Amino acid sequence: MRAGELLGRTAYDLHGRRLGRVVDVVVRGDLPDGRLRLTDVFVNGHWWSRAVRRLVGGERPRGPWAIRVVARTVRHHDRQLPVDQVQLLPPVPGFPFGPPRG
Structure with missing residues (x-):
């Protein structure tokens, strides 16, 4: 399994409630x-935070202080x-533990 197969998928809890997208x-x-x-x-459960993350540069944004503040705020909406x-x-x-061994 590759990480790219998981990123962007919709995640649900075990009771079927939507949690958001895998980031x-x-x-x-x-x-x-x-x-x-x-x-x-x-x-991450908010569509706008995924869009802002792409615009400001992901994990370590560079640029004016306002962009860094927005990026830090967006990261607070991620849940592990x-x-x-x-x-x-x-x-x-x-998913989650790989193919069964036989």
């Missing part, structure tokens, strides 16, 4: 064989959620 993922390399494991997703508490639509094969 980032967290992976950790703590598996014994050295593979990475998806642990969390960042979800464990992958086992999120459902994605349209579904991604193997």
Whole structure:
């Protein structure tokens, strides 16, 4: 599974309530064989914050102080959620823990 398959998908909680869109993922390399494991997703529920994020330059915006303030405000709307508490639509094969081993 690639991060690009997850980004932009609509995320729902386990009860079917809409949480927002996936804007980032967290992976950790703590598996014994050295593979990475998806642990969390960042979800943002506001359409305007995704648009502003693109305009001001993402994580580390540069420029006038007003742009930096807007970017910092937008980041506060992101929520980090464990992958086992999120459902994605349209579904991604193997989410959240990869394909079953057989």
